[in-house]
Amino acid sequence: MLDKIIVEKINKQINFEFYSAYVYLDISNYYAENNLNGFANWFKIQTQEERDHAMLFMSYLQNNSAKVELGDIKAPKFVYEDFRQPAIEAFEHEVKVTAAIHDIYGAAYELKDFRTMQFLDWFVKEQSEEEKNTDDIIKRYDLFGHDAKGLYLIDSELASRVYTPPTLVI
Numbered sequence: 790m791l792d793k794i795i796v797e798k799i800n801k802q803i804n805f806e807f808y809s810a811y812v813y814l815d816i817s818n819y820y821a822e823n824n825l826n827g828f829a830n831w832f833k834i835q836t837q838e839e840r841d842h843a844m845l846f847m848s849y850l851q852n853n854s855a856k857v858e859l860g861d862i863k864a865p866k867f868v869y870e871d872f873r874q875p876a877i878e879a880f881e882h883e884v885k886v887t888a889a890i891h892d893i894y895g896a897a898y899e900l901k902d903f904r905t906m907q908f909l910d911w912f913v914k915e916q917s918e919e920e921k922n923t924d925d926i927i928k929r930y931d932l933f934g935h936d937a938k939g940l941y942l943i944d945s946e947l948a949s950r951v952y953t954p955p956t957l958v959i
Contacts (some may be wrong), residue, residue: 815867817832
């Protein structure tokens with residue numbers, strides 16, 4: 790049986806993951822409105838990944854006979870001034886997600902909840918990739934994005950991303 794502290798933190802994380810999906814959907818829409826369809830594609834797929842993360846956390850609670858409590862999901866309130874800023878927002882958001890997962894992991898460690906720690910190991914690794922991926926977009930934009938041809942090439946590269954469901958087994 791999961792400790793109530795872990796259940797509470799995971800329920801909070803479920804909501805945060807759904808909010809993350811909203812953040813990326815907002816970013817995707819911004820890029821689509823500006824005809825950067827490759828950027829829009831990349832962030833639309835990121836939306837799907839975040840939704841999947843929320844579902845994995847929900848399944849974990851359900852598989853451990855814990856109650857899932859869904860909360861309200863607020864709309865993102867970003868105002869983007871240029872094409873670089875959404876990538877910055879995405880990176881900063883991923884840093885917050887990492888911190889939230891580390892918080893759950895720390896609580897599980899304190900409680901000697903090895904099952905939850907093992908479950909979270911996948912997310913710790915995933916967050917490392919998430920931060921790197923968004924940071925890479927920023928770095929590419931900084932190198933090539935100020936030139937129309939460079940921006941076109943980055944957009945074309947991001948258009949090639951395809952959705953791959955998570956491989957975590959619960």
